[in-house]
Amino acid sequence: MPQIRTENRTDIAVVGAGPAGLMAAAAAAETAPSARIALVDKNPSLGQKLLLTGGGRCNVTTGLDDIRAVLAKYPRGGKFLTSAMHRFPPAAVRAWFEERGVPLKTEADLRVFPRSDDGRDVVAVFERLFAASARTELRLGGGAVRVRHADGAFVIELKDSSALAAARLVLAAGGQAYRHTGSTGDGYAFAEALGHSITPLAPSLTSFKTADGWPRRLAGVSVSRARLKAAVGRKCEFEGPFVFTHQGLSGPAIFAMSSLVAFEKFDEKKPLGLSIDLAPGSGTDELAGRIWDQVAAGSKKNLANVVELGLPRSLIAEICGIAGLDPDKPAGAFGKKEVRRLAVAIKAAPVRISGRGAGEEFVTAGGVDTKDVDPATMGSKICPGLYFAGELLNVDGFTGGFNLQACWATGRLAGQSAALSLAADTAGQP
Numbered sequence: 001m002p003q004i005r006t007e008n009r010t011d012i013a014v015v016g017a018g019p020a021g022l023m024a025a026a027a028a029a030e031t032a033p034s035a036r037i038a039l040v041d042k043n044p045s046l047g048q049k050l051l052l053t054g055g056g057r058c059n060v061t062t063g064l065d066d067i068r069a070v071l072a073k074y075p076r077g078g079k080f081l082t083s084a085m086h087r088f089p090p091a092a093v094r095a096w097f098e099e100r101g102v103p104l105k106t107e108a109d110l111r112v113f114p115r116s117d118d119g120r121d122v123v124a125v126f127e128r129l130f131a132a133s134a135r136t137e138l139r140l141g142g143g144a145v146r147v148r149h150a151d152g153a154f155v156i157e158l159k160d161s162s163a164l165a166a167a168r169l170v171l172a173a174g175g176q177a178y179r180h181t182g183s184t185g186d187g188y189a190f191a192e193a194l195g196h197s198i199t200p201l202a203p204s205l206t207s208f209k210t211a212d213g214w215p216r217r218l219a220g221v222s223v224s225r226a227r228l229k230a231a232v233g234r235k236c237e238f239e240g241p242f243v244f245t246h247q248g249l250s251g252p253a254i255f256a257m258s259s260l261v262a263f264e265k266f267d268e269k270k271p272l273g274l275s276i277d278l279a280p281g282s283g284t285d286e287l288a289g290r291i292w293d294q295v296a297a298g299s300k301k302n303l304a305n306v307v308e309l310g311l312p313r314s315l316i317a318e319i320c321g322i323a324g325l326d327p328d329k330p331a332g333a334f335g336k337k338e339v340r341r342l343a344v345a346i347k348a349a350p351v352r353i354s355g356r357g358a359g360e361e362f363v364t365a366g367g368v369d370t371k372d373v374d375p376a377t378m379g380s381k382i383c384p385g386l387y388f389a390g391e392l393l394n395v396d397g398f399t400g401g402f403n404l405q406a407c408w409a410t411g412r413l414a415g416q417s418a419a420l421s422l423a424a425d426t427a428g429q430p
Helices: 019-031 050-056 067-071 082-087 090-099 120-132 186-193 252-260 284-297 313-322 336-347 402-428
Strands: 009-015 037-041 104-106 111-114 136-140 144-150 153-158 163-171 202-204 208-210 222-230 237-244 248-250 272-277 349-356 363-365 386-388
Touching (some): 009 019, 009 153, 009 402, 019 037, 019 120, 019 163, 019 402, 037 163, 050 120, 082 402, 090 104, 090 111, 120 136, 163 186, 163 402, 202 252, 208 252, 248 349, 284 336, 313 336, 313 349, 386 402
Parallel strands (some): 009 037, 163 386
Antiparallel strands (some): 104 111, 144 153, 153 163, 202 363, 222 237, 222 272, 237 248
C-alpha cells in the first residue's frame, strides 16, 4: 500500500480535469482561499475533453434563460439539477466567463461560443486561475488508479505508485465518451469503491446507421426542420434539423433522438422503427391539397420538380419512391389518390435504424445513481465528505450546450460545498 507523505496531504482533492472538475477546483479555491486543493487528471494538460466540444469551438452553454425550459432539455437528471441550475444558471455561466476574459456570442440556435471560436480560450481561464492560486496544485499526467476512505480521509492512489490523502473529495472523472481523452469510466469504479451504485450505461448523442438505402443515397442533404418519432411503445419524438450521411442520419435532431432511445436495444437483425415528418407544420389533408394544387398547375413537369415544399428535389424524389410513385413521370399522370399517398409518405417517411454511429458518442447516459446524492450540495448521502460533479452522474442533456451547462453548475456546487464543509469542520476544531 502506498505510503502517504506529509507533502501528499491536501484539504480538497478533485479527480478529473474536464469541465466539471475544472469548475469544482476553481469554486473550491474561490470559496476557501486558504484551503489546499489538488486537481488530479491522467492527461498532461487541462481540459482535453473540453477542447473537443462544439468541433473545437466549445459550446460553452446555452442562450436559453428560462430555467424550467433548460431543465426540460435533460432526458435524465433534470429534476436532480434544479438546485444547481438555479444557483449557477446559463446567464451566470456566461457572465462568469466574460468577466474572466472570454467574450461570448450567442448564435441563432441559442448555442453560446467564444467569439474567437476557439475552445482554448475557455481552458485558458482555468489555467490563469490556477496559476494565480498558490494553494492549488495540479497533478497531471498520471491520474488516480484507486480511491478509498480510511482513517477519516480519502486516499487517492496515483499511477506513479504514490498516494494523496484529502479531507474532502470531488469525483468529476467523466463518463465513457471521448475515451481517447481519458474518459474511460474510471470514476464509476471509484464511486462504487466508496459505496455508490451505478445505473446502466449507454452512449448518447450519437448518429444513426440505417438499414434502408434511401437515406444513404441522400448523403450531405440537410433538412432544417422535421419531427422524428421512434416506435418504442411510448411517446418518443423530437423536432429539429438533421442531415443525411453515408451511414444514415446525423445532426441535432438525431442526436436528441439518440438520447431519448439511449437504452433501447436495436441492431441489423432487429432495427428500430423511426418515422420522419418532413412537413411538421402541416396536416396530411392540408399538405395533400397543396401538392394537388402544384400538380394541377404544372401537370407537364416531372412530379419531383412540381412539388415545392422547401425540400431538396433529391429528397422529394426518394419520398416519391417510398410512396410508389415515379418522380420522373409528368405530374399530370397522377390523381388525387396518388397525391395523398405522397403526402402521407412526406408526413411519415419510414426509416429502420440498425445501429449507432461507432465512436461518435459525445455523452454517456447513466452513471452514479442520483438518489444517493444530495442535489442541494452534490454531496454523497452514503460517504460524508464525498462530492460528485459532471457526466459521472446519471445526468445527460441534449446537444446545444446543455451538457457543459450541467458540468459547470454541478461542478461549482460541488466545489463550493466541499469548501464550506471543510471550513465548518475547521471552525469547530478547538
